[in-house]
Amino acid sequence: MLPNVPEGAPVLTAAAMRAAEDRAIAAGSSVAALMECAGTGVAEWVHRLAAGSEVLILCGPGNNGGDGYVAARVLASRGVPVRVAALGEPKTAAAAQARAAWSGPVEAFPGGLADGDTAPILVDAVFGTGLTRAVDDAVADAIRLLAGRARLSIAVDLPSGAETDSGGDFGAGKLANFDGTLALGALKPAHVLQPAARHCGAVRVIDIGLGSLDAVLRTSPRPQIAAPGPESHKYTRGMVAVVGGPMHGASELAARAAYRAGAGYVLLLTGGLPHPPHAIVRQRWSPDALADDRIGAVVIGPGLGRDDRAREKLEAALASDRPLVIDGDALHLLDGRLRGRDAPTILTPHAGEFAALFGAGTGSKIMQAQDAARKSGAVVVVKGADTVIAAPGGRVQVAAPTSAWLSVAGTGDVLAGTIGALLAQHVPPFDAASAGIWLHGAAARMIDRCFLADELADALPEALERAR
Numbered sequence: 001m002l003p004n005v006p007e008g009a010p011v012l013t014a015a016a017m018r019a020a021e022d023r024a025i026a027a028g029s030s031v032a033a034l035m036e037c038a039g040t041g042v043a044e045w046v047h048r049l050a051a052g053s054e055v056l057i058l059c060g061p062g063n064n065g066g067d068g069y070v071a072a073r074v075l076a077s078r079g080v081p082v083r084v085a086a087l088g089e090p091k092t093a094a095a096a097q098a099r100a101a102w103s104g105p106v107e108a109f110p111g112g113l114a115d116g117d118t119a120p121i122l123v124d125a126v127f128g129t130g131l132t133r134a135v136d137d138a139v140a141d142a143i144r145l146l147a148g149r150a151r152l153s154i155a156v157d158l159p160s161g162a163e164t165d166s167g168g169d170f171g172a173g174k175l176a177n178f179d180g181t182l183a184l185g186a187l188k189p190a191h192v193l194q195p196a197a198r199h200c201g202a203v204r205v206i207d208i209g210l211g212s213l214d215a216v217l218r219t220s221p222r223p224q225i226a227a228p229g230p231e232s233h234k235y236t237r238g239m240v241a242v243v244g245g246p247m248h249g250a251s252e253l254a255a256r257a258a259y260r261a262g263a264g265y266v267l268l269l270t271g272g273l274p275h276p277p278h279a280i281v282r283q284r285w286s287p288d289a290l291a292d293d294r295i296g297a298v299v300i301g302p303g304l305g306r307d308d309r310a311r312e313k314l315e316a317a318l319a320s321d322r323p324l325v326i327d328g329d330a331l332h333l334l335d336g337r338l339r340g341r342d343a344p345t346i347l348t349p350h351a352g353e354f355a356a357l358f359g360a361g362t363g364s365k366i367m368q369a370q371d372a373a374r375k376s377g378a379v380v381v382v383k384g385a386d387t388v389i390a391a392p393g394g395r396v397q398v399a400a401p402t403s404a405w406l407s408v409a410g411t412g413d414v415l416a417g418t419i420g421a422l423l424a425q426h427v428p429p430f431d432a433a434s435a436g437i438w439l440h441g442a443a444a445r446m447i448d449r450c451f452l453a454d455e456l457a458d459a460l461p462e463a464l465e466r467a468r
């Protein structure tokens with residue numbers, strides 16, 4: 001049930017890590033001291049997890065390899081059987097010092113390891129944040145093979161071959177799958193962005209003495225959502241209007257999710273005959289349908305359609321001064337029409353909708369989301385297995401990876417309704433988006449597999465129970 005990366009944690013790029021390292025050194029530390037901390041921290045985790053089994057540590061030529069030599073020395077001093085295999089001699093002074101302090105043999109990697117060789121515990125300290133180009137095929141293949149054969153595989157800082165800042169895979173499909181990754185000092189984008197994130201396994205951060213870290217990017221925190229009090233009534237709990245269209249199911253799901261996420265009153269503007277759940281108030285759409293100033297948020301897009309009538313509804317929603325969640329079909333009709341809108345606006349595109357709206361951008365998903373938020377003036381939620389939330393002012397979060405079972409029809413509609421409920425309760429838009437994604441992810445993890453979007457909506461109250 002635990003998310004596999006720490007919540008609310010700073011995420012630093014390779015350059016930001018180097019800057020933090022420089023600050024620590026200026027304050028009296030040294031690369032060797034940081035490496036000693038890192039390697040000792042790795043050894044402590046491995047010692048605990050290895051439970052006496054033999055450990056094979058693969059060391060690269062840079063400081064990631066240096067961490068590996070330190071870990072080997074510390075593990076051996078604690079009586080753990082350790083083997084070290086290295087990709088050449090160390091190229092940095094700190095790594096050479098760590099290598100010199102390792103008194104055991106060093107096997108050649110990958111060539112020196114006999115075919116079929118392995119150890120129950122495999123530690124990858126080949127490359128970390130210093131990797132700037134693709135890893136040789138023979139090296140990538142050997143890491144993948146050894147990690148696959150091991151009972152437990154652990155990456156030091158990053159799976160070797162991961163691109164630190166974009167979460168890309170330098171090896172183009174050759175990254176090994178690890179059971180765990182020990183992030184040194186702080187998370188990096190590759191721990192949360194795909195495809196690298198899925199290769200990390202459970203990520204834990206090791207404190208290496210860098211002090212407090214200031215980062216623009218963080219993982220989404222667990223939200224704190226207050227329960228209603230004695231003074232609450234249906235309108236203070238938040239009134240959500242869902243503007244529907246020809247695909248009734250989608251707007252029904254958004255409306256249901258809004259209630260399940262705590263809204264006090266949900267109005268579904270599609271019309272039609274009454275049917276369960278009767279708590280959803282169904283009305284026909286009219287141009288002045290959004291004039292009720294008790295409406296705290298409008299959700300538009302799920303099941304809206306893309307015809308002239310849909311355009312007319314979107315036009316009215318954009319012209320209103322209500323906070324808006326714009327999703328699905330409505331994103332396809334936007335055409336840059338957000339300019340000049342003062343009320344809070346949240347856009348929730350998936351990758352395809354994002355590209356259609358903002359074009360095929362360059363840079364990491366994080367940078368593209370920040371750019372889109374700046375250009376549109378809206379909070380932009382770029383959905384996916386690595387959902388990024390960006391605000392126009394530059395604030396940005398990545399949600400912890402959640403259940404891949406969310407890849408089913410209707411879950412996006414549930415998310416739009418969930419965010420709508422929080423927005424209607426006057427949660428600021430960035431926080432509403434962040435908390436909505438957290439609730440949605442937590443609900444998915446709780447119901448586990450093969451769920452219907454309706455069931456996801458119905459699991460939101462249990463997720464809310466954990467958001468206190």
Ligand SMILES: NC(=O)C1=CN([C@@H]2O[C@H](COP(=O)(O)OP(=O)(O)OC[C@H]3O[C@@H](n4cnc5c(N)ncnc54)[C@H](O)[C@@H]3O)[C@@H](O)[C@H]2O)[C@@H](O)CC1
Pocket residue numbers: 017018020021031034035038060061062063064065066067091092126127128129130131132133134135136156157158184185208
């Ligand atoms: N930044 C920090 O604060 C700290 C970093 N530490 C460790 O240092 C790592 C970064 O160390 P480095 O910058 O030395 O870099 P790495 O150890 O990640 O790798 C760089 C080395 O690999 C070589 N290299 C790069 N791409 C290659 C390729 N495709 N094929 C073959 N060789 C390649 C480089 O020439 C260099 O020798 C971190 O990931 C972490 O493990 C820790 O030791 C201590 C503190």
Ligand SMILES: [K+]
Pocket residue numbers: 064124125126127128155156157158159160
């Ligand atoms: K590594």
